[in-house]
Amino acid sequence: MEQIEFNYPAKRKVPKRAHVGVVGSGDLEVLLEPSEGEVSHVFIRTSVDGFRDAWKAVLDRFFAKYDGAVRIEINDAGATPGIVHLRLEQAVEVSER
Amino acid sequence: MSSKGYSADFINRQSFIELDARERAKALFDEGTSRELVGPFDRVESLWLPMQGVTPQEDDGCVVMKGKIAAQAAVVVALEGAFQGGSIGEVSGAKMTAALDLACADNEKGIRTSAVILLETGGVRLQEANLGLAAIAELMGSILALRKHASVICLTAGTVGCFGGMSLAAGLASYVVMTREARLGMNGPEVIEQENGVEEFDSSDRALIWAIHGGEQRYAMGLADALVDDDAPQVADFIRSFVSKGVPPVNRSSQVALYRDRIAKLDTSRQWDPKEFRALWSVNGLKEGKR
């Protein structure tokens, strides 16, 4: 199992926390919580090792459009980048409701 | 409407099976009355899975929600079948047992509180073996204590079904609710084929699997109290009615003489067509006023 961390700049406060997803085969869960300050932190635990670059690519793409100040935890069981992106967007949608 | 088109019923159906554990639990409560306890943000996860390179889930695959069902206090415990096959680990098992124990304590204080257990599980999580098995034993003890006060309803909807040690928990329930898609049995087809060969149970024979373990069969045998469509409002309706019904006059698992007699009468020299049991057990049961 691999643990990966990333940081991204953040600009605005986020209304509330959100949880989406299930740690099923090919899926992941996302815990998104508002945080203070100007940096968003992402913590990933994945049972599939060796894909740090792929994770970075997905998150770079996500944070290029998202500027909320959050702490994101991901528990992953082999999701594709497409599914990761979907879950992140779902989490944002829930947190903005 | 053309008989070749889809009926309005089918189009408007809200699948219960497609909901995850959290959504299923929520669907059973009176609107706006439910809240989750020890949820993902409490981060009580498995100690043992990360040690083996398996990604844990923050609720350990068990959702506990408290609220009102049919205006009565109730706790719903839902297993997430998509996480580790809904298998029972230390934490998920502890959540189930603790929830039932708290419900029991409330009953003792005079607050009638039912429990609904949503079972999508293969039984013990092998990565936690003895703590999973012990948790099931403890849960069974808690069901026995709670069911004296208020109804304990076990609901299995599929696609995982209810197997392994958790099938005994279902056996202790006040009421059992199943869909046609659901299955209930102690040992799954693969395990039986593994232990005693393909002649004993061909695990690729889907018709055989549902003929023996399926919801329709279990209901027809008198081992489930309701057979529901895969429709969330209908499922919720049945759960409401069993919560309201309260403690049944007699529990299935306490009717030892009945089942001992039924088993003694079985001709063990051959395999049986499961359909034989529909007449043999359920009709007799109805005649004797038993379950």
Place this chain on the structure above:
Amino acid sequence: MSEYSGIRGTVWFRALTGQSLSMPGDPKSVLTADAPLGNDHARFLCVVPDPHARFPCARHGEVGLEEAVTLATRVREVIENEKNTIKRPIVAIVDVKSQAYGRREETAAIFLAAAAAADAYGSARLAGHPVIALVVGHALSGAFLTHGYQANRILAFDDDGVMIHAMHKEAAARVTRRSVDELEKLAKEIAPMSYDIRDYAKLGLLYKLLHVENPEKPSQQEIRNVESELIAAIADARGGPVDLRNRLESVAARETRKASILVRTKLAAQWLEN
């Protein structure tokens, strides 16, 4: 050595009761006897192999349909007969290979038969009978849930022939796609996965580990020692609550079942409306 031999149940049933038969009308795979134990007259139950059992998948020490409903019957008998008197102890002597794996069993709802036995044992405990499980050999999975795991107190011998687990090594290895060696290695690091009864003891579920030099041929002194331990376990059970909280409150449990304890604490704190 750690293979299921199927003799220990019979040996210990005879050693503790002086008897060796099933009750009239019962299948030969379930031994039941009432015998003195300290100042009590305890009921002892044991499941043993019966090569002539009616059900083909239950002939080698498995707990099948007949075994489960017979256990349920003989335990219920004690509850029914003693509603208004002293609650006699019930001792489950456990050496069971597994549950029965058969098509007949699944068709005839073995899950419910097993639940009926567990119901009987658990109900006896809740009614105030001290229920003791003495694991003299194997205690696997559904078989142990059916016969023994509802006990107030669990005792076990400490040798390699004793095994409490959720699945046999070979089957578990197959299911988790490992070799048996790999599984054993993993099990050494992860306490709940271990096949060693001494590691099981660290989980805090056992009341006591007992040493017997050769469990298949115990000496008279060893039998008397085991009896004393059973008597002590009965007294301890009588002095405590009828639920299973001792499995979480033991010294060992407070160490290895921390997460279970944390769950209970958190759930209780969040239970009340805020």
